[in-house]
Amino acid sequence: MRSKSQRRNTKDQLLGAPVTATPVDECASMHSAFRTLPRACGASQQAAAYNILYRAVTEEVPFVLAISGIGSLSNQTRFWINSMIRAGYIAAISTTDAMVYHDGHDALRPQLRCRPVERPVRSVNPNGDDGVYRDNRVIRVYDVGFKEEILEEQDRVTRWIFQQPEFQHPMTTTERNYRMGKVYDALEQVRGVESGLVATCYKYGVPIFVGAPGDGSNSLGMLPLKLNHDLYGEEFGFRYDTLGDVMESCAYHFWGLFSNPVKELGILIMAAACPRTSRCNRSRRSCKTSCWTKANTRCAATNTICKSPARRSATARFRPALRPKP
Numbered sequence: 001m002r003s004k005s006q007r008r009n010t011k012d013q014l015l016g017a018p019v020t021a022t023p024v025d026e027c028a029s030m031h032s033a034f035r036t037l038p039r040a041c042g043a044s045q046q047a048a049a050y051n052i053l054y055r056a057v058t059e060e061v062p063f064v065l066a067i068s069g070i071g072s073l074s075n076q077t078r079f080w081i082n083s084m085i086r087a088g089y090i091a092a093i094s095t096t097d098a099m100v101y102h103d104g105h106d107a108l109r110p111q112l113r114c115r116p117v118e119r120p121v122r123s124v125n126p127n128g129d130d131g132v133y134r135d136n137r138v139i140r141v142y143d144v145g146f147k148e149e150i151l152e153e154q155d156r157v158t159r160w161i162f163q164q165p166e167f168q169h170p171m172t173t174t175e176r177n178y179r180m181g182k183v184y185d186a187l188e189q190v191r192g193v194e195s196g197l198v199a200t201c202y203k204y205g206v207p208i209f210v211g212a213p214g215d216g217s218n219s220l221g222m223l224p225l226k227l228n229h230d231l232y233g234e235e236f237g238f239r240y241d242t243l244g245d246v247m248e249s250c251a252y253h254f255w256g257l258f259s260n261p262v263k264e265l266g267i268l269i270m271a272a273a274c275p276r277t278s279r280c281n282r283s284r285r286s287c288k289t290s291c292w293t294k295a296n297t298r299c300a301a302t303n304t305i306c307k308s309p310a311r312r313s314a315t316a317r318f319r320p321a322l323r324p325k326p
Contacts, residue, residue: 056266062091062256063266069098071270073121073144077103077197085200091265092252093201094209097216100177101154103196105146107187108153117193121146151217158221168237172244177201177208209249213240 021038031054037047056063063084071077084090105120124138124145133140137148161167161183167176181202188199201208213219222238229236256265 061264061266063268064092065090065268066094067270069096072099072103082200092207097210097218101217103198107191107193120150155221170239170241172241173210174207
């Protein structure tokens with residue numbers, strides 16, 4: 001005899017679509033394979049993520065990319081992020097100061113003739129002995145590592161950059177990264193190195209926001225300059241314009257949600273707390289700042305219209321007319 005619960009009729013609305021699949025050898029392309037993944041276990045999340053990205057790309061929804069600092073060390077930037085920037089899919093980037101700092105390592109040293117360009121960043125064992133790494137002056141970031149002297153050379157470059165005249169005034173993190181991108185681009189061209197993230201964003205007019213600029217090696221590298229200014233009166237006028245960062249970020253979000261033809265703004269999160277929280281907070285608050293955030297808000301950031309001929313008409317819509325102050 002069945003219990004009371006066993007005699008109840010099943011509510012069909014509690015069940016979704018049948019879990020079906022198409023054999024992979026019958027799929028004409030990887031696109032069709034991802035679209036027909038079985039809606040079960042991990043494959044359901046993969047299919048959902050792919051379909052969201054596919055919809056955003058085909059409907060030309062601009063992306064804000066939130067990514068952590070290891071993206072440059074792991075070379076994810078050259079693997080796929082730079083390609084999306086050149087194609088015009090990414091409207092802005094939110095990241096940590098570590099991303100900008102480590103992005104400069106590849107062009108620090110001249111390459112020897114008749115030798116292929118080799119990255120100073122190498123694979124290491126993430127389960128290795130950190131004491132041994134430290135004793136041998138190896139800096140480990142999860143499963144990538146490099147010689148400690150790379151940081152010393154990067155610090156010297158950073159201090160030189162922030163002593164230049166164009167950095168001697170208050171600026172937002174987007175203007176700082178734009179001007180650093182110009183230097184990185186020149187170094188990479190001279191060294192014969194493929195463009196990194198900061199140089200690519202400089203060339204294609206994509207702003208890079210840093211949510212916590214004080215918590216980064218670029219700011220730590222400025223300390224000698226600031227101390228020399230305070231103690232000995234040496235010239236150093238660099239300052240962070242924090243409120244300018246907030247206003248510019250809100251302007252991008254307000255444009256994406258209310259002014260651009262698609263009326264949507266995608267946020268692709270591949271980051272830790274700082275970039276993710278920074279983007280989500282600005283996205284939520286941008287709805288409340290319509291009185292002063294306009295699509296053509298001027299700020300000290302980038303001004304380049306996307307140079308990708310294939311998608312110029314699409315990307316020109318989310319490149320506000322911004323130019324750094326002379």
